[in-house]
Amino acid sequence: MADANQIIDNxxxxxxxxxxxxxxxxxxxxxxxxxxxxxxxxxxxxxxGVNVLEDETVRQGIKDYSNxxxxxxxxxxxxxxxxxxxxxxxxxxxxxxxxxxxxxxRLFCLGHSRGExxxxxLKYAPGTLLPLVGRSWRWGCERHVGPVQRWHPxx
Amino acid sequence: MPMxxxxxxxxxxxxxPDAVVEIKDLAGDGDHYAATVTSSAFKxxxxxxxxxxVYAALQGHMGGTLHALALTTLAPDx
Numbered sequence: 701m702a703d704a705n706q707i708i709d710n711x712x713x714x715x716x717x718x719x720x721x722x723x724x725x726x727x728x729x730x731x732x733x734x735x736x737x738x739x740x741x742x743x744x745x746x747x748x749g750v751n752v753l754e755d756e757t758v759r760q761g762i763k764d765y766s767n768x769x770x771x772x773x774x775x776x777x778x779x780x781x782x783x784x785x786x787x788x789x790x791x792x793x794x795x796x797x798x799x800x801x802x803x804x805x806r807l808f809c810l811g812h813s814r815g816e817x818x819x820x821x822l823k824y825a826p827g828t829l830l831p832l833v834g835r836s837w838r839w840g841c842e843r844h845v846g847p848v849q850r851w852h853p854x855x
Numbered sequence: 856m857p858m859x860x861x862x863x864x865x866x867x868x869x870x871x872p873d874a875v876v877e878i879k880d881l882a883g884d885g886d887h888y889a890a891t892v893t894s895s896a897f898k899x900x901x902x903x904x905x906x907x908x909v910y911a912a913l914q915g916h917m918g919g920t921l922h923a924l925a926l927t928t929l930a931p932d933x
Contacts, residue, residue, distance in 0.1 A: 732923075768903075769910050769918035785926050786902045 704761030712765075712775045717747035717800075720762045721772040725749040732784035733772040739791045740774075745800055777803045857886040858921050863913070870912030871896050881925070889925040897930040905930075 711718050717740070723729030725737050725747075740747050752759035752771055763769055766780045774781040776799060781787060790796040860878040867876050867890075874894040881887040890909075897905045905928035910917045917924060 763918065767907060769915070780903060782903055782906070786906065789902065789927070 704755075704757035705765060707755075707758060708761055708765050711748070711750055713778050715748040715775075716777055716803075717745055718750060718775045719747055719772055720750045720752055720758070720775075722751070722753050724751050729753060730771070732770070735784050736772045736774060736787050739787060739796070743791075743797065743800065776800070779803075857884075858916060859885055860888065863888065863890065863921065863924070866914065866916070867892055867909060867912045871908065881923075887923040888921075889927075891927045891929065893929040893931055895931055897928055900930075902928065 708720075711720075719725075719733075719736055719740065721728060721730070721733035721736065723733055725741070728734035728737050737749070750758065752762060759771070762771065762773055766773055768780065768783060770783050772784055772787075774783070774787050781796075781799065782790070787796060790799070860880060864876045864878055868874050871892070871894040873896070874892050876893075877891045879889045881889050892909055896908065900908070906926055909926060909928060913921060913924075
């Protein structure tokens, strides 16, 4: 029998952003999991969803892993961020965006083909228009003049 | 059996005596609550730690008999 703790630990450590949830990002099976999915999708952050309904040992194990009694659970760079309430509160306060900016995976925007965005760009949701600072696009790059598009992992 | 709001409040206050606890029964079904807990014990603690303190006060009911409790924790100003 695979050790649930090992499976969980491996998911948490091998994915920059991982959400333990009921259902999948495409089909959340619980309103709380769905709320976190909506936030992550809105921010355009790539993440892995782990469906705890598919494995009873993971469903129980994740609660012991983090000493947290409920699902969903969001992890960024190996650290437990919180459940639905905390994630939503942090999102509303702009703290989640800052967390991804500080700790998130290196990403670039599909709207331009070459230059990299700095990590702080993640503060800006897809659709945001970026202000021009001096001669260069402070939050964009000279090759892309326009709204932020979906974030993608840097190859 | 679901828990009533009074039980939830008294369990929280038993662990955090100075806590101000406000509970709303979201769906009117005695099963989906929202609670705001204000306690000086939260000072200097992260949100995760604050919520863990409330969950500990609920002694395993959270996620079990207590199906849904949307939680907001606050440390009092000053």
